[in-house]
Amino acid sequence: MKAGEQAFDFEATFREQYQRVARVIVRVVKDHARAEELAVEVFLKFWRSPGAQREKAEGWLYRTAVRKGLDELRHRTRRSKYERLLGFGKRVPTPEDVRSAAEEQEKVRSVLAVMESRQAKLLVLKSHGLSYEELAAALELNPVSIGTMLSRAQDAFRKEYIKRYGRE
Amino acid sequence: MEENNQWVDDRLAKLTPEEEWQPHVTTAFARFEDRRTQRRFPRAILVAIVALVCVATFPAPRAFAQRMIAPCVEACESLVMNPPGMHYLLHRMIWTVHGWMGFAPPDFALTDVSGANFQLSDYQGKVILLNFWATWCKPCEGEIPWFVEFQREHGNQGFTVIGVSLDEDGWKAVRPVIESQKINYRVGIGDNALAQKYGVDSLPKSLLIDRDGRILVKHVGITSKSQYEREIVRALWAELSQAERDRLRPQGL
Incomplete structure (x- = not known):
């Protein structure tokens, strides 16, 4: 490290940001243990x-966290689809499965998994409570266009949700 | 519009984790440190292994490697101004790898001018200069006196020249040349099949084969005498007498 350049305190950043990162991920992946691992x-x-x-x-951390979470979600969705297609683990869904699939949370997650990645990221981080400026910084977007992009993402979400689960 | 947005926000708000869920930072940091300090297999080595396997397995990269290695050796040598001993070591190291990859000269059996049969494998353990030539090839003729000289100088040090003439007229054409040039090494008459085996498409072509039966150098077209001399001496270095080494050692070393 060059003289004059302040040493970056990695551990402090870790302690400060870890919980936030884990909470962003847990929004997307549901499973707490897995979320901690991904964080x-x-x-x-x-x-x-x-x-x-x-x-x-x-x-950077927000961006990477939300991407990790969505990747995991997508991966899981795809895997379960192929497993169904190939007939692996053909099992009768337990009542627990039925219940969790019907849960609002799972519906939202399955919609996020198929949405365009940037829109999904925007929505997740927005729901995490980031302001427009923070969103722009985290996703490296132009702050001016955040509003438009967000409303487009919301429309896309709504459309996909209604297509899958009908109007409620 | 506002309403729509609110509806979406409500749905997404359902993902908010429970407040009581507090991931444990210290445990996580310990886990992080654990993962960070785990020894990972260095990626560079992995890539090198895969590349080597590819080179050794597939003909096209192998041919490419064969073409590339000789200039690499030359470049190394011109960069590293070492005593010839070091040269030899460096050379051996590179050509050992070359040998592992299986670049061994194919064996053959020919008849010499006196009618005796001989094989390439008869000369195992010697440094061999295998020269493909023909009587109608003028540059080949120019090289023959050098080979005669090499044979005379290094013949007793575990070195030998083998000439393979590709004349279609056979001994009728070759015998007079052997006599007039006073060729003191073995010459046989090769055919097209042999030429193909060695990839001879133009003459002269010479290969230097080391004691372990690996091709050290290939020369296509006329090459300088000093180049040959240097390569032969290098291949023979361990066999040379101390006086000879001192004589050949570059000045100032």
Whole structure:
């Protein structure tokens, strides 16, 4: 590290941001243990990309976290689809499965899994409570167009949701 | 519109984790440290292994590697101004890898001018200069006196020249040349099949084969005498007498 350049306190950042990162991920993946695991992976990636360890670290972490979460969600959706197609684990759904599939949360997740990735990211981070500026910083978008993009994403979500589960 | 947005927000708000769920930071940090310090198999080594397997397995990359290795050796040598001993070591290291990849000269059996049969494998353990030539090939003729000289100088140090003439007229054409040039090494008459085996498409072509039966160098077209000399000496270095090594060692080393 060069003299004059302030040492980046990785551990402090970790302690400060870990819970936020994990909470962003748990929104998307439901499973708490898995979310914690993924959050650790986000930090591993953070540790390996020195370019990210600057003042914009927070935005980077949000971006990576939401991407990790959505990737996991998509991966899971795809896997269960192929498993069904190939007839692996052909089992009668338990009442628990039926109940959880009917849950509003799972419906929302399945819609997010098929949406365009950028729109899904926007929605997840918005629901996490980020302001427009923070959203723009986290997703590296132009702050001016955030409003438009967000409303488009919301429309897309609504459309997909109604297509799948009907109007409620 | 506002209403729609609110509806979407309501749906998404259902994803909010329960307040009481507090991921444990210290455990997570310990897990992070654990993962971070785990030894990962270095990716570069993995890539190198895969590349080597590819090169050794598939003919096209292998041919490419064969073409590339000789200039690489030359480049290394011109960069590293080492005593010839080091040269030899470096050379051996690179050509050992070359040998592992299976670039061994195919064996053959020919008859020499006196009617005796001989094989390439008879010369196992010697440094062999295998020269493909023909009487109608002028540059080949120019090289023959050098080979005669090499044979005379290094013949007793575990070195030998083998000439393979590709003349269609056979001994009728070759015998007079052997006599007039006073060729002191074995010459046989090869055919098209042999030429193909060695990939001879133009003459002269010479291969230097080391003691372990691996092709060290290939020369197509006329090459300078000093180049040959250098390569032969390098291949023979371990067999040379100390006086000879001192004589050949570059000045100032």
